[in-house]
Amino acid sequence: MANEKKMDCVILGLLSHEELTGYEVKKRMDAAIRFFWGASYGSIYPTLRELVEKGLAVKSDTAQKDRNKITYTITEKGRRHLKDWLEIPVEKDMIRYETLLKLFFAESAGKKTAIGHIESFEAKTKEELLYLQAAVKNLERFCDDESAHLYYLLTARFGAKIYGAYLEWCDEAKAALKG
Amino acid sequence: MANEKKMDCVILGLLSHEELTGYEVKKRMDAAIRFFWGASYGSIYPTLRELVEKGLAVKSDTAQKDRNKITYTITEKGRRHLKDWLEIPVEKDMIRYETLLKLFFAESAGKKTAIGHIESFEAKTKEELLYLQAAVKNLERFCDDESAHLYYLLTARFGAKIYGAYLEWCDEAKAALKG
DNA sequence: CAATTGACATATCAATATGATATATGAGGA
DNA sequence: TCCTCATATATCATATTGATATGTCAATTG
Numbered sequence: 293m294a295n296e297k298k299m300d301c302v303i304l305g306l307l308s309h310e311e312l313t314g315y316e317v318k319k320r321m322d323a324a325i326r327f328f329w330g331a332s333y334g335s336i337y338p339t340l341r342e343l344v345e346k347g348l349a350v351k352s353d354t355a356q357k358d359r360n361k362i363t364y365t366i367t368e369k370g371r372r373h374l375k376d377w378l379e380i381p382v383e384k385d386m387i388r389y390e391t392l393l394k395l396f397f398a399e400s401a402g403k404k405t406a407i408g409h410i411e412s413f414e415a416k417t418k419e420e421l422l423y424l425q426a427a428v429k430n431l432e433r434f435c436d437d438e439s440a441h442l443y444y445l446l447t448a449r450f451g452a453k454i455y456g457a458y459l460e461w462c463d464e465a466k467a468a469l470k471g
Numbered sequence: 472m473a474n475e476k477k478m479d480c481v482i483l484g485l486l487s488h489e490e491l492t493g494y495e496v497k498k499r500m501d502a503a504i505r506f507f508w509g510a511s512y513g514s515i516y517p518t519l520r521e522l523v524e525k526g527l528a529v530k531s532d533t534a535q536k537d538r539n540k541i542t543y544t545i546t547e548k549g550r551r552h553l554k555d556w557l558e559i560p561v562e563k564d565m566i567r568y569e570t571l572l573k574l575f576f577a578e579s580a581g582k583k584t585a586i587g588h589i590e591s592f593e594a595k596t597k598e599e600l601l602y603l604q605a606a607v608k609n610l611e612r613f614c615d616d617e618s619a620h621l622y623y624l625l626t627a628r629f630g631a632k633i634y635g636a637y638l639e640w641c642d643e644a645k646a647a648l649k650g
Numbered sequence: 651c652a653a654t655t656g657a658c659a660t661a662t663c664a665a666t667a668t669g670a671t672a673t674a675t676g677a678g679g680a
Numbered sequence: 681t682c683c684t685c686a687t688a689t690a691t692c693a694t695a696t697t698g699a700t701a702t703g704t705c706a707a708t709t710g
Contacts, residue, residue: 298569299695305576315659328571332697337661360659360704371579378580382569382588390477390561392507396626397484399619400550401557406622409561440578443585446644447575453643457636464632465625478667494688511668516690539675539688 296377299331299339300348304374307349307366309440314340314362324444327420327451340364348373395465403469410469414462421455428452475556478510478518479527483553486528486545488619493519493541503623506599506630519543527552574644582648589648593641600634607631 306312306320314337321331340362343349348370352363366374391413398406431445485491485499493516500510519541522528527549531542545553570592577585610624 297695302572305572305579308576308579313659314661315657319658325572325575328566328568328575330565330567330697332699333659333661334663334698335696338695362660374576375579378573378576378584381591382573385569385592386509386567387507388509388565389507390564392626392629393481393484393504394557394561396504396507396622397487397553397557398622400484400487400554405557412560413564442647443575443577446585446647447571449643450571450640453640454633454636457633461629461632464628468621468625476666492688493690494686498687509668511670512688512690513669513692514667517666541689 296373296380297339299335300343300346301374301377302329302331303336303339303343304348304366304370304377307364308371308374311352311363311365313364317364325447327424327455328447343370407466407469410462410465414459417455417458417462421452421459424448424451424455475552475559476518478514479522479525480553480556481508481510482515482518482522483527483545483549483556486543487550487553490531490542490544492543496543504626506603506634507626522549586645586648589641589644593638596634596637596641600631600638603627603630603634 302321303317306317312320314333317336317340318331318333321329340349343364344351346369347367349364349366352365391409394401394409395406398409427448428445431441431448435441435445481500482496485496491499493512496515496519497510497512500508519528522543523530526546528543528545531544570588573580573588574585577588606627607624610620610627614620614624
């Protein structure tokens with residue numbers, strides 16, 4: 293029980309909160325967890341089918357109401373699978389800052405280009421930070437001690453904290469390149 | 472000229488600093504840029520072959536000295552390709568914190584598990600931070616204004632800054648879960 | 651009122667990357 | 681001499697992305 297497919301677990305996690313369609317799974321990812329995880333339809337839909345095959349989720353045949361809508365619900369087996377995965381240690385946090393990559397090699401392009409990349413990174417970060425700060429404020433209001441909201445709050449605070457650090461670095465890096 | 476293969480450009484970037492074997496490419500990635508980029512042999516070796524096919528790098532036939540060693544050198548065309556890529560905007564910074572994922576869904580596993588994940592994240596982060604701080608100190612000593620070291624320094628400072636922020640968050644998050 | 655746009659919804663596929671594994675050599679220490 | 685570790689290249693099944701295709705429904709706008 294050591295090599296659970298990660299995408300299985302992410303989707304099971306989302307389904308542990310509420311039943312969802314594939315489309316909604318994507319939406320949840322693009323909202324609450326976009327700053328630390330992502331997935332494309334090309335992995336979501338096949339994974340959902342596999343979850344059903346493995347008995348970790350079931351399709352709700354909502355054929356009556358919305359013809360073209362397939363809702364997935366987590367099973368008990370699915371909850372156990374999720375819990376098992378949550379207990380085992382984290383394998384790898386993997387990070388790919390294309391911005392830093394372009395900065396690292398910026399000698400081949402010059403300071404102007406480097407500063408340009410930092411400035412777009414800064415702009416994107418500022419936007420995200422506003423969103424995260426709003427999320428934190430909201431969650432602090434509604435968050436009792438034992439609900440899933442507590443964990444949502446902690447991740448949002450993580451985002452707010454590191455996006456703040458990004459902005460500090462942007463200022464320092466720009467100064468170092470301009471000075 | 473908008474969809475340069477990323478792996479091509481990373482490796483060209485490394486080759487723009489010095490000529491390297493595939494094995495050394497991996498070593499450079501695992502050293503200087505491991506905290507913001509990574510790649511496996513399964514992508515490095517095929518990519519090197521492609522770079523030669525495209526005329527962006529050449530193999531040095533060091534058949535005389537080390538029989539089993541293939542050294543790659545960037546070509547002028549390769550340098551132009553790298554520069555072109557450096558000029559275009561960053562497409563996507565992509566981040567996957569498995570730690571945050573497990574924390575986000577931690578309601579299904581409980582606070583103890585959540586704290587455990589935070590603590591291993593903290594331990595890994597502390598180690599990395601020491602390495603990065605040493606790199607920063609070192610680079611600040613040797614870094615004249617125009618060399619590639621400047622950009623290396625900026626990325627190392629980025630790492631030091633955000634790893635510091637990680638640690639602050641770890642304390643706060645643990646307190647929130649224990650308090 | 652018709653037309654168009656955009657959100658909702660599912661699905662597939664080529665290109666790409668990972669992670670594991672296999673193989674082999676040379677250097678250094680026990 | 682044997683063993684271990686760093687060096688070095690390579691392949692492959694599996695996973696994932698990013699793009700694309702297809703279609704419905706609701707709302708806005710000319």
